[in-house]
Amino acid sequence: MGVVRAEDEVKIRGWFAELDRPVELLVALGPEEAPPAGAGDMDFGAETLRLAEGLAALGESVTCRVEEEPPGFPRFPSISIRPDGRDAGVRYDGLPWGYEMGSLVGGVVEAGRSESSLRPESITALEELDRDLTLDVFVTPT
Numbered sequence: 001m002g003v004v005r006a007e008d009e010v011k012i013r014g015w016f017a018e019l020d021r022p023v024e025l026l027v028a029l030g031p032e033e034a035p036p037a038g039a040g041d042m043d044f045g046a047e048t049l050r051l052a053e054g055l056a057a058l059g060e061s062v063t064c065r066v067e068e069e070p071p072g073f074p075r076f077p078s079i080s081i082r083p084d085g086r087d088a089g090v091r092y093d094g095l096p097w098g099y100e101m102g103s104l105v106g107g108v109v110e111a112g113r114s115e116s117s118l119r120p121e122s123i124t125a126l127e128e129l130d131r132d133l134t135l136d137v138f139v140t141p142t
Contacts, residue, residue, distance in 0.1 A: 003054030004101065012105055016059025019112030023062050024085040025052045030069035030076035044095050048077040051096060055108065062108060079104065083111040 002009055029045040049066055056064035063085075069076070075093045081104070082089040089111060096104040110116075116123060 003051050009058060012055070012058050015105070015109050016062055016112070019059065019061040019109070020114035021061070021084050021112055023108050023111045024080075024082040025056055025062065025064045025108070026070070026080040026082055027052045027064065027066040028070050028073040028076060028078040028080065029066060030073065032076050045077045048079065048095050051101070051104075052079050055105065059108075061112060081107040081111045 004012060027045075027049050029049070032044055049064075052064045056062045073080075073091070077093075077095065079092045079096065080089050081092070090107050092100075092104055092107065094100070118126075
């Protein structure tokens with residue numbers, strides 16, 4: 001069974017075919033927190049890996065790699081979206097199901113662009129930062 005609906009797979013394949021540069025999905029596995037109530041016997045790491053491998057299969061420029069407890073990952077499972085396989089990138093913590101899958105796909109598309117889709121004034125403001133910055137963004141369907 002695919003990781004997305006058939007009609008969405010066609011769209012994603014089209015987007016991934018237009019990537020300007022390769023994108024790596026690094027799946028970080030490690031000790032997981034206690035599963036949420038009602039999660040049953042779900043193996044979140046295995047499911048996250050299945051989804052990342054399924055997405056990578058939709059584009060020639062998208063690859064998937066897995067590491068056990070890589071440095072710099074405080075939560076597991078996680079997926080780091082890495083343009084050109086660089087260390088810096090966007091990290092998605094948790095299992096990207098449902099609406100969250102759209103955020104992951106969007107991250108791959110953005111990482112695969114040769115030029116950022118940010119407005120020029122945003123790029124200028126980011127270039128003026130005098131230290132590294134980490135942002136946490138939370139995704140929820142409600």
